[in-house]
Amino acid sequence: MNPRPDPNELTAPDDGIARGGVLLDVKNVSLSFGGVKAITDISLNVLKGEIRAIIGPNGAGKTSMLNVINGFYTPQEGTIIFRGKERRSMKPHQAVGQGIARTFQNVALFKGMSTLDNIMAGRSVRMKRNIGWQMLWHGPALREEIEHREKVEEIIDFLEIQHIRRTPVGKLPYGLQKRVELGRALAMEPTLLLLDEPMAGMNLEEKEDMSRFIIDVNQQRGTTIALIEHDMGVVMDLSDRVVVLDYGKKIADGPPDEVKNNQNVIDAYLGVPH
Amino acid sequence: MFYRTAGQFKTSYEADHALFPVRQDAILLGVILIFAFVIFPFTASEFAFRALLIPVLIYSLAALGLNILTGYAGQLSLGTGAFMGVGAYACYKLVSIFPEMNIVVAIALSGFFSAAIGVLFGLPSLRIKGFYLAIATLAAQFFLVWLFQKWAWLYNYNASGAIQVPNIDLFGITVAGPRATAMAQYYFVLCVVCAITFFAINITRGRIGRMWKAVRDMDIAAELVGINLMRTKLMAFFVSSYVVGIAGALFVFLWRGAAEANLFDIPLSFRVLFIAIIGGLGSILGNFLGAILIVALPVIISSVPGAFGIPVDSAMVEHLNIMIIGALIIAFLIIEPHGLARFWAMIREKFILWPFPH
Numbered sequence: 265m266n267p268r269p270d271p272n273e274l275t276a277p278d279d280g281i282a283r284g285g286v287l288l289d290v291k292n293v294s295l296s297f298g299g300v301k302a303i304t305d306i307s308l309n310v311l312k313g314e315i316r317a318i319i320g321p322n323g324a325g326k327t328s329m330l331n332v333i334n335g336f337y338t339p340q341e342g343t344i345i346f347r348g349k350e351r352r353s354m355k356p357h358q359a360v361g362q363g364i365a366r367t368f369q370n371v372a373l374f375k376g377m378s379t380l381d382n383i384m385a386g387r388s389v390r391m392k393r394n395i396g397w398q399m400l401w402h403g404p405a406l407r408e409e410i411e412h413r414e415k416v417e418e419i420i421d422f423l424e425i426q427h428i429r430r431t432p433v434g435k436l437p438y439g440l441q442k443r444v445e446l447g448r449a450l451a452m453e454p455t456l457l458l459l460d461e462p463m464a465g466m467n468l469e470e471k472e473d474m475s476r477f478i479i480d481v482n483q484q485r486g487t488t489i490a491l492i493e494h495d496m497g498v499v500m501d502l503s504d505r506v507v508v509l510d511y512g513k514k515i516a517d518g519p520p521d522e523v524k525n526n527q528n529v530i531d532a533y534l535g536v537p538h
Numbered sequence: 539m540f541y542r543t544a545g546q547f548k549t550s551y552e553a554d555h556a557l558f559p560v561r562q563d564a565i566l567l568g569v570i571l572i573f574a575f576v577i578f579p580f581t582a583s584e585f586a587f588r589a590l591l592i593p594v595l596i597y598s599l600a601a602l603g604l605n606i607l608t609g610y611a612g613q614l615s616l617g618t619g620a621f622m623g624v625g626a627y628a629c630y631k632l633v634s635i636f637p638e639m640n641i642v643v644a645i646a647l648s649g650f651f652s653a654a655i656g657v658l659f660g661l662p663s664l665r666i667k668g669f670y671l672a673i674a675t676l677a678a679q680f681f682l683v684w685l686f687q688k689w690a691w692l693y694n695y696n697a698s699g700a701i702q703v704p705n706i707d708l709f710g711i712t713v714a715g716p717r718a719t720a721m722a723q724y725y726f727v728l729c730v731v732c733a734i735t736f737f738a739i740n741i742t743r744g745r746i747g748r749m750w751k752a753v754r755d756m757d758i759a760a761e762l763v764g765i766n767l768m769r770t771k772l773m774a775f776f777v778s779s780y781v782v783g784i785a786g787a788l789f790v791f792l793w794r795g796a797a798e799a800n801l802f803d804i805p806l807s808f809r810v811l812f813i814a815i816i817g818g819l820g821s822i823l824g825n826f827l828g829a830i831l832i833v834a835l836p837v838i839i840s841s842v843p844g845a846f847g848i849p850v851d852s853a854m855v856e857h858l859n860i861m862i863i864g865a866l867i868i869a870f871l872i873i874e875p876h877g878l879a880r881f882w883a884m885i886r887e888k889f890i891l892w893p894f895p896h
Contacts, residue, residue: 360764365762374760377752385752399737409745410552452763
């Protein structure tokens with residue numbers, strides 16, 4: 265086993281934004297598919313170093329919001345400023361280059377590959393040796409491979425998945441797959457990590473493990489996290505600030521205690537006659 | 539039994555990334571290479587070279603090329619035969635325009651022609667997947683074979699419409715053409731196949747191989763971990779068509795000696811696809827196992843019943859061959875989609891655990 269990694273070494277690359285400064289600023293974004301309005305005029309920001317939760321009933325536009333942030337959808341209106349740079353449309357692989365990584369609501373791992381290869385694939389963008397060196401294998405390509413393997417092993421240690429390193433992920437139970445997916449996202453060394461329902465379908469113990477990993481990622485690595493989650497207990501305990509969406513509109517935004525007592529939120533969750 | 543992983547500890551990542559983490563695998567490969575380089579050449583007859591050894595190697599190489607595309611990157615192609623044709627015709631034109639060019643250089647360059655054509659016909663893969671992509675590559679198959687027939691410049695305006703391989707020397711030994719000996723051709727093909735297999739293993743186990751497999755397993759997730767889908771897919775088409783083109787050049791120059799356009803028609807594409815499927819998609823070893831089976835099967839059918847006194851005429855051999863291959867394809871698709879390579883992996887696993895059941 266590797267020695268516990270030094271937290272100072274692992275902090276995300278410095279981008280001139282102090283802890284607590286605005287990392288991501290979404291301004292007046294609207295997204296629609298034909299006549300269906302998924303998101304209507306939503307503004308929200310994510311501060312560097314915080315855990316930000318996005319909650320709301322089914323179909324509220326939470327996942328669409330994440331898809332807008334990481335470039336999978338291009339909003340019809342509004343602007344997105346990430347790390348001080350404004351952008352309108354971009355490809356998802358460019359978002360990765362800027363430091364945004366994410367996990368999925370339904371696990372989206374590479375089923376035929378081992379845990380190790382899945383996490384190594386998360387580092388593809390950081391590996392530079394071209395096909396000529398890859399063909400020869402020995403020399404620079406191998407050195408690069410080992411350098412990245414060391415980083416990946418740190419993540420494997422961190423997530424306590426050493427025993428499944430060589431197992432094809434298709435054969436793993438759901439809870440572990442979720443953990444491997446988190447590992448793959450961490451391998452990208454993101455500045456902003458988007459988690460789409462990291463605890464969906466887990467039992468209490470697995471939820472506790474996952475919560476601990478999320479807090480550790482946030483505190484040890486200094487990664488900013490935006491997450492969607494339905495388990496209110498988890499959301500209220502983990503997050504620094506919560507934004508609530510309903511029918512594509514923002515209905516509340518603030519610290520957990522404030523949001524919990526907001527009448528609009530209670531109405532949206534309990535339902536009121538319209 | 540022979541396989542024991544006990545006591546073989548890895549103390550560095552370099553050792554863990556070695557080609558043969560288990561020492562016995564390296565020994566086994568060494569034995570196979572000794573057979574291939576030393577024992578076969580001194581024991582094989584002219585017939586064995588021409589009917590078994592050389593075609594097995596060339597078909598393995600073609601299947602390896604297809605496997606990179608279909609087995610690793612997940613892009614189905616039915617145009618392999620035509621891409622082999624591009625390699626063969628490119629090599630023929632290079633040799634006729636520059637007669638003094640070294641044959642190794644000519645073959646290596648001809649791969650680039652088929653790689654370029656492969657990338658061109660791979661462009662639809664950016665939009666379509668699966669069966670629809672297969673149909674797009676089928677278009678390449680028909681178009682290219684038509685081009686081979688109609689564009690007389692390609693076969694130097696021969697009256698027969700066929701390409702004839704001239705005598706070509708390499709270091710004073712004739713390796714291609716009517717004067718070449720089977721043994722010289724065998725060694726030439728063996729060296730090329732070994733070199734390309736080595737490169738292919740390295741590419742598929744490193745960063746690029748992982749990117750291909752990621753695209754195969756879930757393309758949306760691949761894009762969201764930062765993989766550029768367009769570049770990755772086109773690179774798969776490039777590398778795959780390069781290898782297939784080399785196989786095509788060897789096919790004509792080192793084995794058949796002459797070729798007409800219809801040699802590269804769809805039966806050849808299917809034959810290579812069958813080898814890749816029976817051998818195992820997503821495996822390097824599988825191509826060799828599949829090629830051995832497909833090439834050896836007609837030889838076995840024609841010789842084994844004869845040895846027991848049952849007469850089998852050549853038409854019967856052909857029919858039996860087609861029927862058995864068809865049955866094998868269906869059986870493999872149902873029972874073991876990962877083909878012969880997976881069978882070997884299971885046997886190896888048993889050897890390692892023996893005498894314990896699991």
